[in-house]
Amino acid sequence: MAVVTGRSVEAPAAVKVAARGVRKVFTSRQGVQRAAIDGVHLDAAPGEFVSIVGPSGCGKSTFLYIVGGFVEPTAGGVTVDGRPVRAPGPERGIVFQESALFPWKTVLGNVTYGLAEQGLPRDRQRAVARMYLEMVNLRGVEGLYPKELSGGMQQRVAIARTLATDPDVLLMDEPFGSLDAQTRAILQIELNGIWERTGKTILFVTHSVEEAIFLSDRIYVFSARPATVKAVIPVDLPRPRDRDAIIQAPTYARLHRDIWELLRHEQKTDGERGRGDGH
Amino acid sequence: MATATSPSLDERPLGTAGQLSELLLPFATVTGVLGLWELAPRVGWLNGGVVPPVSEVLILIPGLFADPVFLPNVGASAFRWALGFALAILIGVPLGALMGRSQLAFDLIDPILTISYPIPRAALILILVLWFGAGDVSRVGIIILGCLIPIVISSYHGARGINPHLLWSARALGTGRAAALLKVVLPAALAQILSGLRLAIAISIFTLLASELLIRQSGVGAYLFTLLDNGQYHLVWACSIVIATAGFLLDVAYVRLIGWLLPWMEGQV
Numbered sequence: 001m002a003v004v005t006g007r008s009v010e011a012p013a014a015v016k017v018a019a020r021g022v023r024k025v026f027t028s029r030q031g032v033q034r035a036a037i038d039g040v041h042l043d044a045a046p047g048e049f050v051s052i053v054g055p056s057g058c059g060k061s062t063f064l065y066i067v068g069g070f071v072e073p074t075a076g077g078v079t080v081d082g083r084p085v086r087a088p089g090p091e092r093g094i095v096f097q098e099s100a101l102f103p104w105k106t107v108l109g110n111v112t113y114g115l116a117e118q119g120l121p122r123d124r125q126r127a128v129a130r131m132y133l134e135m136v137n138l139r140g141v142e143g144l145y146p147k148e149l150s151g152g153m154q155q156r157v158a159i160a161r162t163l164a165t166d167p168d169v170l171l172m173d174e175p176f177g178s179l180d181a182q183t184r185a186i187l188q189i190e191l192n193g194i195w196e197r198t199g200k201t202i203l204f205v206t207h208s209v210e211e212a213i214f215l216s217d218r219i220y221v222f223s224a225r226p227a228t229v230k231a232v233i234p235v236d237l238p239r240p241r242d243r244d245a246i247i248q249a250p251t252y253a254r255l256h257r258d259i260w261e262l263l264r265h266e267q268k269t270d271g272e273r274g275r276g277d278g279h
Numbered sequence: 280m281a282t283a284t285s286p287s288l289d290e291r292p293l294g295t296a297g298q299l300s301e302l303l304l305p306f307a308t309v310t311g312v313l314g315l316w317e318l319a320p321r322v323g324w325l326n327g328g329v330v331p332p333v334s335e336v337l338i339l340i341p342g343l344f345a346d347p348v349f350l351p352n353v354g355a356s357a358f359r360w361a362l363g364f365a366l367a368i369l370i371g372v373p374l375g376a377l378m379g380r381s382q383l384a385f386d387l388i389d390p391i392l393t394i395s396y397p398i399p400r401a402a403l404i405l406i407l408v409l410w411f412g413a414g415d416v417s418r419v420g421i422i423i424l425g426c427l428i429p430i431v432i433s434s435y436h437g438a439r440g441i442n443p444h445l446l447w448s449a450r451a452l453g454t455g456r457a458a459a460l461l462k463v464v465l466p467a468a469l470a471q472i473l474s475g476l477r478l479a480i481a482i483s484i485f486t487l488l489a490s491e492l493l494i495r496q497s498g499v500g501a502y503l504f505t506l507l508d509n510g511q512y513h514l515v516w517a518c519s520i521v522i523a524t525a526g527f528l529l530d531v532a533y534v535r536l537i538g539w540l541l542p543w544m545e546g547q548v
Contacts, residue, residue: 069450088450090452096447100442100445102467103467104466145542
């Protein structure tokens with residue numbers, strides 16, 4: 001199924017997230033069935049950073065929502081630590097492209113939300129929330145409401161809110177997709193640092209090839225809709241990674257060219273251009 | 280809408296001329312209408328016996344409050360209004376929110392709304408009177424029925440239109456499916472629900488007065504229509520001004536209260 005270009009990929013020794021034969025068919029109101037995902041296999045080792053890139057509308061976000069337990073697959077399934085995913089759960093945190101912060105809660109209220117659901121005492125909630133706000137480089141905004149923050153700050157809060165409950169797996173659906181280039185670069189560097197410090201398993205959906213290479217251990221390239229795994233590309237760049245140095249590396253250029261080649265081919269064969277990202 | 284919420288500085292021109300005209304123009308409009316009202320009966324455009332000049336009406340207002348039966352009637356009306364409005368919220372918001380989140384609830388409830396929507400509220404008063412008699416049950420009932428539909432509809436649209444990512448975020452943070460209705464759906468739909476309630480306030484005051492016209496036992500409506508029957512047109516106007524002012528203040532208070540209780544919602548209701 002997975003066409004591996006370039007080198008061979010060893011199967012990960014231990015598996016944190018495993019998707020097997022995931023298929024999703026949407027039925028329109030007129031009863032027309034349309035496959036969004038057609039038999040995707042995916043593995044992520046514990047602590048691995050795995051990106052998913054693919055043409056827009058290919059169903060990569062839908063795949064992430066299936067891992068999250070928000071959308072039910074038509075066939076196949078996902079396991080986390082060997083347990084099948086049936087519903088959303090606190091061991092799988094999610095960050096969306098548009099900030100999904102609760103507008104009726106302050107920054108602090110948003111970050112403590114999941115901790116309150118876990119039943120932590122109030123002073124402990126605050127202490128933990130402050131620690132994670134510190135981790136995403138936010139200070140002095142605890143009492144503000146989300147609408148008072150810039151897009152980049154909102155995504156920082158969203159990341160802190162998700163990290164606060166300490167999920168094993170972080171699902172990120174184009175989290176920096178709506179940010180300007182500069183903010184995006186800064187947040188990529190910060191996320192890289194957070195991942196190195198926390199050792200989370202991250203599934204990261206993006207359509208930025210640069211972003212995927214800089215952040216990932218492995219990149220899954222999805223085909224046009226209905227999504228299949230077209231290639232799995234290991235990113236053999238040394239860590240810790242320096243964004244400026246990596247862009248200069250010959251390996252980076254080669255990976256970039258290979259992935260673009262795959263995506264360009266997909267765009268050409270994509271008969272029906274999807275609008276949006278197949279939510 | 281904009282008059283009661285505080286303008287944010289970045290949206291308005293800072294020039295003092297702009298601010299001054301913004302303050303003075305509504306004042307000028309009101310003054311113009313009052314001036315016309317004062318003038319028309321005096322120069323004979325209107326019958327001064329039925330539409331007295333505004334100055335003659337305004338001086339009667341203190342006397343109205345001095346009437347020992349006036350305030351008890353206002354109190355009776357206010358009590359029935361508050362009871363009916365509160366019950367309509369308690370019934371309408373959960374009903375609408377449930378319809379917005381459950382197709383089954385929608386399919387069950389929607390036909391009733393569709394059928395009852397075009398029925399005039401005045402006709403419903405008579406049906407309630409035949410059913411429950413000419414008492415408080417009917418008069419509170421008609422207030423509930425009068426404002427139930429805007430409350431249900433706004434709650435339905437509010438609950439239906441929420442960003443699903445908010446719900447998913449909460450579920451991933453450990454909130455159960457049922458608890459999410461209260462913790463996420465309700466606050467996320469609140470701006471629309473509160474807009475519906477604002478509309479319902481205006482409708483409920485109308486139905487309150489209409490019910491007191493038809494069931495004339497007590498209340499400010501009954502008081503008003505008795506004045507009309509007695510041909511005390513000056514007092515009819517004075518009483519109407521008091522009612523209109525009360526309605527206006529209620530609306531202003533409502534918007535202010537939301538701004539104060541829910542600072543994150545500023546400008547949305």
